[in-house]
Amino acid sequence: MARFGIALLIGAAIFAVAAGSPAQAEVKVGFHAPLTGFAAADGKSASVAAQLAVEDINATGGLAGEKVVLVSYDDQAQPAQSIAIANKLIAQDGVSFAVSGTYSEPTRAAATVFQEGSVPYIAAYATHPAITAAGPYVFRPFKIGPPQGAAAARFIVEDLKLKRVSVVSVDNDHGQTALSGFKPAAEKLGLEIVGAYTFGMKDRQFGPIVASVKRDNPDVIYVAGYFFHGAPLAIQLRAAGVTAPIVGTQGFESQELISIAGAAANGIYVINGMNRDNPNPKYKSFMTRLTERGGAEATGVASAVYSAFMLLQDAAKRAGSIDRTKVREALAATTNFPHFYGTLQAFNADRDGQLPSPVIMVKNGKFVFVANIAN
Amino acid sequence: MYYVELAVQGLIYGSMYALMALGLTLIYGLLRVLHIAHAAVFTLGAYVGVITANATGSLWIAFPAAILAAVLAGIAIYRLVYAPLLDRPPLVPLIASVGLLILLEDLFRIVFGNQGIAFNENPYVYMTVTIGGLSIGVLQLAMFVGSVASLSAFAAFVAFSRTGAAWRATLGNPQMATSFGVSVAQVRYLNFAIGSAFAGLAGVLIALLNNYAEPGMGTIVSYKTLAIIVLGGLGSMRGALIGSLLLGVIESYGTVYLSGGVDRDAIAALCLIAILMFRPEGLAKRIAA
Amino acid sequence: MNGYLVSLVPLIGVNAILALGLNIIAGFCGQISLGQAAFYGIGAYAAALMALAGLPFWLTLPLGALTAGVFGLVVGLVSLRVREDFLAITTMAVGFLFLGLVRKSALFGGEVGLTGIPPSGLGPQGYALLVVGLVAATVALSIYMKASWLGFAFASIAEDEGAARALAVPVPHYKLAAFFIGSALSGLAGAIYCYYARFITPDTFSFLVSVSILAMVVIGGIGSTWGVLLGAVALTLLPEIFRFAGEYRQFLFGLALLMVMRFSPAGLFGMLSRLVPARLGNLRKARA
Numbered sequence: 024m025a026r027f028g029i030a031l032l033i034g035a036a037i038f039a040v041a042a043g044s045p046a047q048a049e050v051k052v053g054f055h056a057p058l059t060g061f062a063a064a065d066g067k068s069a070s071v072a073a074q075l076a077v078e079d080i081n082a083t084g085g086l087a088g089e090k091v092v093l094v095s096y097d098d099q100a101q102p103a104q105s106i107a108i109a110n111k112l113i114a115q116d117g118v119s120f121a122v123s124g125t126y127s128e129p130t131r132a133a134a135t136v137f138q139e140g141s142v143p144y145i146a147a148y149a150t151h152p153a154i155t156a157a158g159p160y161v162f163r164p165f166k167i168g169p170p171q172g173a174a175a176a177r178f179i180v181e182d183l184k185l186k187r188v189s190v191v192s193v194d195n196d197h198g199q200t201a202l203s204g205f206k207p208a209a210e211k212l213g214l215e216i217v218g219a220y221t222f223g224m225k226d227r228q229f230g231p232i233v234a235s236v237k238r239d240n241p242d243v244i245y246v247a248g249y250f251f252h253g254a255p256l257a258i259q260l261r262a263a264g265v266t267a268p269i270v271g272t273q274g275f276e277s278q279e280l281i282s283i284a285g286a287a288a289n290g291i292y293v294i295n296g297m298n299r300d301n302p303n304p305k306y307k308s309f310m311t312r313l314t315e316r317g318g319a320e321a322t323g324v325a326s327a328v329y330s331a332f333m334l335l336q337d338a339a340k341r342a343g344s345i346d347r348t349k350v351r352e353a354l355a356a357t358t359n360f361p362h363f364y365g366t367l368q369a370f371n372a373d374r375d376g377q378l379p380s381p382v383i384m385v386k387n388g389k390f391v392f393v394a395n396i397a398n
Numbered sequence: 399m400y401y402v403e404l405a406v407q408g409l410i411y412g413s414m415y416a417l418m419a420l421g422l423t424l425i426y427g428l429l430r431v432l433h434i435a436h437a438a439v440f441t442l443g444a445y446v447g448v449i450t451a452n453a454t455g456s457l458w459i460a461f462p463a464a465i466l467a468a469v470l471a472g473i474a475i476y477r478l479v480y481a482p483l484l485d486r487p488p489l490v491p492l493i494a495s496v497g498l499l500i501l502l503e504d505l506f507r508i509v510f511g512n513q514g515i516a517f518n519e520n521p522y523v524y525m526t527v528t529i530g531g532l533s534i535g536v537l538q539l540a541m542f543v544g545s546v547a548s549l550s551a552f553a554a555f556v557a558f559s560r561t562g563a564a565w566r567a568t569l570g571n572p573q574m575a576t577s578f579g580v581s582v583a584q585v586r587y588l589n590f591a592i593g594s595a596f597a598g599l600a601g602v603l604i605a606l607l608n609n610y611a612e613p614g615m616g617t618i619v620s621y622k623t624l625a626i627i628v629l630g631g632l633g634s635m636r637g638a639l640i641g642s643l644l645l646g647v648i649e650s651y652g653t654v655y656l657s658g659g660v661d662r663d664a665i666a667a668l669c670l671i672a673i674l675m676f677r678p679e680g681l682a683k684r685i686a687a
Numbered sequence: 688m689n690g691y692l693v694s695l696v697p698l699i700g701v702n703a704i705l706a707l708g709l710n711i712i713a714g715f716c717g718q719i720s721l722g723q724a725a726f727y728g729i730g731a732y733a734a735a736l737m738a739l740a741g742l743p744f745w746l747t748l749p750l751g752a753l754t755a756g757v758f759g760l761v762v763g764l765v766s767l768r769v770r771e772d773f774l775a776i777t778t779m780a781v782g783f784l785f786l787g788l789v790r791k792s793a794l795f796g797g798e799v800g801l802t803g804i805p806p807s808g809l810g811p812q813g814y815a816l817l818v819v820g821l822v823a824a825t826v827a828l829s830i831y832m833k834a835s836w837l838g839f840a841f842a843s844i845a846e847d848e849g850a851a852r853a854l855a856v857p858v859p860h861y862k863l864a865a866f867f868i869g870s871a872l873s874g875l876a877g878a879i880y881c882y883y884a885r886f887i888t889p890d891t892f893s894f895l896v897s898v899s900i901l902a903m904v905v906i907g908g909i910g911s912t913w914g915v916l917l918g919a920v921a922l923t924l925l926p927e928i929f930r931f932a933g934e935y936r937q938f939l940f941g942l943a944l945l946m947v948m949r950f951s952p953a954g955l956f957g958m959l960s961r962l963v964p965a966r967l968g969n970l971r972k973a974r975a
Contacts, residue, residue, distance in 0.1 A: 667780035
């Protein structure tokens, strides 16, 4: 009797599964972000944004009519882990598409695997120039490092109208790629670099650099680093009596910049910072839900990840199917996509998105929009 | 003037190294353990300092609280981790120490959040004093004076007090000291307590200077202070002090003049290798030997 | 085997060869190195530069290993001057110096690293097989070496350097040999990693990597070839196994390191091999 009961249960379960599945086909989308380790703050925001994006995609017709199932892993921002994850996503989970919510190195390492598996892969916010060089299946709807640096030089010359700059950069790919775009642009625009200094990822005390900048007496200071460098550096510069404005890179964009630097944060510009005054109603609703779910620590990262998923949905819609080759072609043919950072005009030959660089600044303890540096 | 300023900045940061290196030297001198997890005690001091200051609004409470927390943590680490491993080969406590550092850093991250905690109010970061034409931050001055004062007080304690004498004897020859009625176990606890107190003090001072505490703030400091105590000649306090200040100054100039060749973190490595090639025993020989 | 498991093989292999290489230096010859990531990096960068210059895969692999071995010899010379804890910290410094130089050098791609490394041409399955073969060869080399005269000389140095000298063991030669072989193996691992990731940056060869290599050796059971192999496999898979732990992953990793050292300092292999004799001991005690 008991055995019959079990058989009945199994039969019912099989029936339920069989009856449930044809209602809507499913498509798996892979995702990886650094949920633990040093980059966990960005990973958390990225992962919440990915979940919100998938919910929104499923509420608005899915990917070309198919329901999206998100498969998400922690990569600790390490390339060796992201390679294993990329293989797992392709071979074990059978994802059709993937989005990177992680840093440059793990993204670049995974990109090769996705390219070889012919899985369209969208890097949401990694800025390493070589990521899309992995091949035609890899896209980046985000501004890469060197043009961000060039945009900073243009902002200083054209908007701030300043002439002498001290350059301070962190010794990692974020700092050095930004610098590699800043230097030639500065030269072209007649912006004089009066001093250039570098510091390590873990440095928080910048005594010698502050002393040097003070001696340089520049009009403006360009800092290619992160908020945890920018905040203490701003405090130390102001304490030493240096009043020149500070222009920071994308890595400055965090509420923590303001909570650590306090009054010294006021007046700091951030190039390629997320425009929080974005009038797009979708953005407002996204931000509300992001905050509710505790993902607002890294707003810029979250916005870029959400936009990357929306871009995927947009491409699938235009392709009219979830065929990977067709979606890849649709991605490549993207024009005027409403990315939260601004209108993505198109992808260039390297499949890097052509976007404006929004500039934001800290005013009375809040990030406000300043200008868009056109592409 | 600029060059003097660089040197002064180097001495100030070097005095933080000195606080950390002295603790490591004390612990190494007696136990022969390379106590990498000292960095976690430093970080704990910083966190307790920030949290207490934010809760009470007073640095006069924050400093003792942070130092007390560091002392308790140091004693607990000795009691629970190192004491049972002392008769093992030195690699065993070393790996245990690394494990402990990874564990504690992540614990700070889990408990206090990924991005650290900032002081609610810290007016001192903007205050400066002018000494001989040089403008120095009040906190920087406090760091330097605090280090010099506590290290001098410690030196006086070792030189003139009864406990200090027992301490010196134990460091020189534990067996002999035991036969004269010194409790080696007590001296070991004392070493951890004092070393950790210095780390706690350094932690709060750095937190004040940075205006916040964060989970990974100790990692590079621990590597550099390990390099310093070797550079100074393992177990030598004088060597550690000289090494700390010297590294501070060299890094300060190096930040400006060497940045095209090596990064700042490699400067300590370069100094260490260069000095050991000429003096395999480090800058100073062990005083107690 | 599916593609995921196949892709884990080179990763495990890299760590196994790194750990076995360090085991020759630290386990057999008793010289502590906290800077193996530097030789790992030298092998990877050498292989990458040669591959980018157009050298074929079967040539870059041994040449990468050889380059790392030569640099290992240089550090071996240091070990003739400084001992024990001094050596541990000096090798740690070597690691930081390597990173500092690579970060600033245009030849090595600086912070951006080297990309566009061509595939090995063996395909994922073939590559995994090759790595398994190389690991097996490394294990065989380790076992042979330990049993050979070389192994006895190493052990005598590890035991008591002065006594070894007194017995007319040419200590410097053997130390240099240990550093050369161990570092060449690290370099081989680097070359394997280079073709696995096909993209290398300085951060891949950080101090934490040196520490985790040492952790594999010590947790597995220093000096024991099979133990070290076990340690390498376990520690490579640990982060994968700890995936369920989510936010607490790193925390558990630290805890595992601490607990093994605290309660079974002879490592996992020591723990396994103790289980049987311990039971015998209990029997004997009961009889007495």
